[in-house]
Amino acid sequence: MGSSLMGTNQLKKLVKKANLDIAVQHSPVGQLPPDVDVIVVHRSLSHQAKSAAPNAAVVPFTMFFNDPAVKQLVATLKAGEPVVSAL
């Protein structure tokens, strides 16, 4: 409804700004698509996300704006490097 939606939009913007052709979508942790590659998730829900999609790289964040983990993720994607899961 609120903060997570805002976080999704922020990430979409960053991905677009970096000219990356990567789909970003919002999902409740209980409804993650099984084939997701990278899950950007609030720290307190990161373990739940990992068990829902064990093969995905999990990037936990604390803040919806200017979180270092999210900045790092975009830099990694831009460099074409693999995303390392935090869990």
Add this chain to the structure above:
Amino acid sequence: MGGKKRVQLVLEDVFIARATESMDKAIEFVGGLLVARGIVPPTYIGSMKRREEIASTYLGNGVALPHGTRESLEEIEGVGVVIAQYPDGLDWGGVGRAHLVIGLAAAGTEHVPLLSAIADAIQDEDQARMLWTCDDAAELLAKFSGVGCRDNEKLA
């Protein structure tokens, strides 16, 4: 406000210069306003507090966006957004210091453009800081409505 009309903030939605209080009290304040407007039942306030336990709604840059859990969606009637400003800030569940507390209840998606405008207004830390102490509710409102009087938003 019915139908798919774009959600706009009005002066009555903005409460400036509030004295520092606890996170729970701040949630009760903004949640209480949503209740008083008939948008949510009083139980919604408990849902807002629960949501903070599940995952904090602290956005960063001194802004928190408390709202209910997914389970509370069906008890929401329409859309409500209220903004409380705390110039001295308050501890938001140990995650950060909140200077702007934006209480939200929205069943659908018609509030999403407003969320985007709010995001634009606070994504730059210096600009966000000005909103922490801005003592003119109308100016705060203008910034959050995406019709800001400053034109340097393009810099980002």
